[in-house]
Amino acid sequence: MMTENKRITHLYKLIITLLAFLTLYTGAVSAAERCLHYDKPVSLSGIVEIRVFFGPPNFGEDPETDSRNIQGILFLDKPICTVEEEFNDAEKEQIEVTLIPTGSLDLADFAGRHVTVNGSLSHAHSGHHNTALLLELAGTPKPDAKPNMPEPSKSERKLILDAIRPAAASEAGQAVLIKVDRLNVSHDWGVLIGKLVAADGGDLNWKLAKDCDADLDKMLWVVLNKSSKQWNVKQMDICSPEPPYWYLEDKDLTMPCEVYAGLNNGQKDLEERCRIHSNKPR
Structure with missing residues (x-):
């Protein structure tokens, strides 16, 4: 039979094991909560880049005849992660997002500017996409307020x-x-x-x-x-x-x-x- 001291030691080890498991579980849940969900409103900040990629028919295999695809990319202030959902894979440490504008918005007007954008995320699903994550914009990017620039006369x-x-x-x-x-x-x-x-x-x-x-x-x-x-x-x-x-x-x-x-x-x-x-x- 187990002595009283052994019972206490066994109970102590069990408590320590449960606390360790709870800590790991809480950390995993907390990390997941920090990741973004697809198709839900998000706000991201970064610098807008305008890039040219090869398009159809051969996406760069024949540069003489392949079309050009101009895309706006947001270089994020810090990496983001996403939670896996139906038709959308989980992603980690993503620093770039392709911006999908609406209407007649020209992202070239924001090239090189630090902006904040709102929209909803989706995962890349075709050869036209050059980043793992896409952001369908809800409105116009908001550039940082210009500081007092030392502009000349x-x-x-x-x-x-x-x-x-x-x-x-x-x-x-x-x-x-x-x-x-x-x-x-x-x-x-x-x-x-x-x-x-x-x-x-x-x-x-x-x-x-x-x-x-x-x-x-x-x-x-x-x-x-x-x-x-x-x-x-x-x-x-x-x-x-x-x-x-x-x-x-x-x-x-x-x-x-x-x-x-x-x-x-x-x-x-x-x-x-x-x-x-x-x-x-x-």
């Missing part, structure tokens, strides 16, 4: 564009106009983000441009410096497929911190990183 802006245009036209192999999405200027340094269009406002013939892939996204990225009252282009990419500032490290943030206002690499605000790195006062 109209006359200074003209001088900057006049400095960029000849160099951009040379790279593009044709006359160009500059569509400005963002222009930050501080202490004789400036950053311009935008895109190039033809002189008539239409699309450029990218086959004439130097080192540009006609099938990829094309962002205009320019770094300028003012010397002796003259703006000079220090760095320029007329057809960057991704925002170059995404890859800037702390050691690269050498310009006045105000120049990085509104730029975000998906994890941190570059202006804030610059101030921390350089210990410059606000």
Whole structure:
């Protein structure tokens, strides 16, 4: 027969085992509760990217004849997971979601912007989808409120564009106009983000441009410096497929911190990183 001490020891071990099982079960339930459900309203935040993928008939096997499929992708602030449901698989650590707009919404208007979107999730189910998760939008993306941008005066802006245009036209192999999405200027340094269009406002013939892939996204990225009252282009990419500032490290943030206002690499605000790195006062 079991002695009293053995009974107590046995009961103690049983309690410990039950508590451990309960802890594991509670943790699993808690993790599942944090995952998102399909076909239910969700709100997500991230940076909008516009990407071009090969489409029918061969989805990239024959680039000369395959169509192009332009999609808006949301690069999320943090990974998400989903709960398995009928016709929709569970997913873990997803950092990208394909945005499905409604009506005449043009996601290109939000390219490079940090936004918050509302909608319902579904799982990819065809070769047209290039991410595991899709988000059918309910309304228009809401961009972050623009901070107080260090924007130049109209006359200074003209001088900057006049400095960029000849160099951009040379790279593009044709006359160009500059569509400005963002222009930050501080202490004789400036950053311009935008895109190039033809002189008539239409699309450029990218086959004439130097080192540009006609099938990829094309962002205009320019770094300028003012010397002796003259703006000079220090760095320029007329057809960057991704925002170059995404890859800037702390050691690269050498310009006045105000120049990085509104730029975000998906994890941190570059202006804030610059101030921390350089210990410059606000």
